[in-house]
Structure formats: structure tokens, C-alpha cells
Amino acid sequence: MTERRAYPSDLSDARWELIEPVLSAWRYERHGRALGFGRPAEIDLREIMNAILHVDRTGVQWRYLPHDFPNWNTVYGYFAKWQSQGIFTQLNGLLRKLIREREGRNAEPSACVIDAQSVKTSTSVPATSQGTDNAKKIVGRKRSIVTDTLGLLLAVLVTAASVQDSVAGTHLLDRVAAEHPTIRKTWVDGGYRKHFVEHAATLGIDMEITARTPGTRGFTPIPKRWAVERTYGWLMLHRRLARDYETLPAHSEAMVHLAMTDLRARRLTGESTVSWREPTSSDQLRVTG
Known part of the structure; x- marks a missing residue:
């Protein structure tokens, strides 16, 4: 795959390492078939998640996804499949438990x-x-x-x-x-x-x-x-x-789980979240969650 310039919403290596096992397990359960439609699993799951997070973070419409991401139809197909199968809920639950344990909680x-x-x-x-x-x-x-x-x-x-x-x-x-x-x-x-x-x-x-x-x-x-x-x-x-x-209301719920997954992964890796409000530099003001 051709390397592209990273977006601020992209997963870092550290955050990808946190969520990759869940997505890889999802793919493995489908015997290496993308979306269960019988096509070879050639799509990079990290790029799919980057594209979904780009939508959640920036508010862009699916059809307006930048062209250096996978085709918007493919990205939306993964989003819908992961939502219906509870993958976003699973990711959020996993990161919540990791944070609680790091904070000394049950x-x-x-x-x-x-x-x-x-x-x-x-x-x-x-x-x-x-x-x-x-x-x-x-x-x-x-x-x-x-x-x-x-x-x-x-x-x-x-x-x-x-x-x-x-x-x-x-x-x-x-x-x-x-x-x-x-x-x-x-x-x-x-x-x-x-x-x-x-x-x-x-x-x-x-x-x-x-x-x-x-x-x-x-x-x-x-x-x-x-x-x-x-x-x-x-x-x-x-x-x-x-x-x-x-x-669909269920997709609205998935967007909330996505936002929390993004925020919690950043908290675990010590990365800040970019705020769009009151920029103080070309990189915008950064806040921690």
C-alpha cells in the first residue's frame, strides 16, 4: 500500500497496538474473508479504522472521505458490520477495564x-x-x-x-x-x-x-x-x-462508542486530544481527557 501523509485523527502505533487484537480476532473468525462477502481480506484494518475515526473526529460525510483512504463504500460497510456485531462496544469495554485497573480500581x-x-x-x-x-x-x-x-x-x-x-x-x-x-x-x-x-x-x-x-x-x-x-x-x-x-439510532450509539474508544486509547498511551477551539498554534491547542 502506498504511504500517505498522516491525519491528526489517525491511530498511532501505540493506540493501534491496543485495539488491533480485537479487530484481528474479528477477521480471523471470518476465515480471512472481508465483510463475509467471499472476497479476500486484502483491506488494511488499521486504515479502515483510521477512516472511521476520521469521520467521527471531523464530522465529514462518508462520501466526502479523502481519496487516500479506502473507498467510502468499503469503509462504511466495515462500520456497519462492526456496529451490528458489537465490535465498537467491545473495544470501549476493553479500554475501560484497562484504565480502571491502571487507576487501581476493580x-x-x-x-x-x-x-x-x-x-x-x-x-x-x-x-x-x-x-x-x-x-x-x-x-x-x-x-x-x-x-x-x-x-x-x-x-x-x-x-x-x-x-x-x-x-x-x-x-x-x-x-x-x-x-x-x-x-x-x-x-x-x-x-x-x-x-x-x-x-x-x-x-x-x-x-x-x-x-x-x-x-x-x-x-x-x-x-x-x-x-x-x-x-x-x-x-x-x-x-x-x-x-x-x-x-439509524444504532449508528449514533456506535459513534459515541467510537469517540470514547479514541479518547480512552489516547489516555492509556499518554497522547493528547486536539481541541478545535481557540487555536494557539498551527497544531491547535491540545487538551488531555
Whole structure:
């Protein structure tokens, strides 16, 4: 393959080393066949992942991928296949466990934080999968996420913005309780209703509603719940998530997993994440997540 000039979104050797075993195992299970369509596995999986991360990081449309990446149809085909087979979820889970262990935590969390974010959508999103968040006056979709107390993603659910936080939260909490049975505590904000607290109790999870101190002005981190708010800030470093561009909600969820995989891999390798805001040099301001 002809060497090309690297993009800032490309995987470094160190980050590729972290995720390569998962993708190689995926290919091996398919007997060396790309996408399961009977064609020889000649595509470089690292280049495919670089192209997918380029979309997630820059917000470019699939058809507008630079020509030095593999053909956009091929890249999108891998993205769709990996999403449907849970590869992005698997990658995110692997890196989360590595970070927790490096931080001296148990691999599996005992507590989590739940929150929701409503975002506007593009014209490519079907009206049937959208709704109106009356509280925030946003027409679009809602991303509900669960993180551990370090802000590392455990689960994400994308719904119409009209879906009440407690309804989406119930589905998420059921999933988290099944996949992470060690969780016994969770924090939420005041938008989650009493029946959600009662549902958590049936799962053996103690739910605490946290809120701002009355009379507080300006930005004040809310104890425990600040971790999930910070995670949403991390996600906004990826332009594809500035609004929802995906036709399928499942693909929107995959983009969140991709962003977290990118951020967590950089954290493990000690690499900084480029911020697009307020450039101070030709290489832009750099921040760490």
C-alpha cells in the first residue's frame, strides 16, 4: 500500500497496538474473508479504522472521505458490520477495564452515573426517529449515557428527544444491571422520576438524586454527577457528535462508542486530544481527557 501523509485523527502505533487484537480476532473468525462477502481480506484494518475515526473526529460525510483512504463504500460497510456485531462496544469495554485497573480500581465498577443530552439532527435523520424535548426546546434525538465514577462509558441509548429521561434510563439501567452485576449505586439528576428510583431498587441498586444547591449561581460541579457531565464535554471534541447525523439510532450509539474508544486509547498511551477551539498554534491547542 502506498504511504500517505498522516491525519491528526489517525491511530498511532501505540493506540493501534491496543485495539488491533480485537479487530484481528474479528477477521480471523471470518476465515480471512472481508465483510463475509467471499472476497479476500486484502483491506488494511488499521486504515479502515483510521477512516472511521476520521469521520467521527471531523464530522465529514462518508462520501466526502479523502481519496487516500479506502473507498467510502468499503469503509462504511466495515462500520456497519462492526456496529451490528458489537465490535465498537467491545473495544470501549476493553479500554475501560484497562484504565480502571491502571487507576487501581476493580475492572468492574460498583457505582455509575446516568444523564441525558438532547441534540439537534441533520436532514438525513428520519422524522420518525425524532421528537421534541420541551424542557430544552430541542427538536431531535436524545443521548442517554451511563458512566462509571471516572466518566468512562458503560452504555449509551439513542432515542427521540421526546422520550422521557426515566423511560430511557429504565432501559439503560436494565442493560447495565445485566452486564455489570457489581453495580450497587447510581446518581441521577432531578429529571428522573420516582418510579425510576423504585425500578432501580428492584434491581438492587440504590439511586440518589443530586441537584444544585438552591441559590447557587454560575457553573458549580455537582458532586458525583460532574463525572458524566465531563464525559459529554469529552464527546463534543468529536464533530460528528455536535449534532446527530446518523440515519439509524444504532449508528449514533456506535459513534459515541467510537469517540470514547479514541479518547480512552489516547489516555492509556499518554497522547493528547486536539481541541478545535481557540487555536494557539498551527497544531491547535491540545487538551488531555
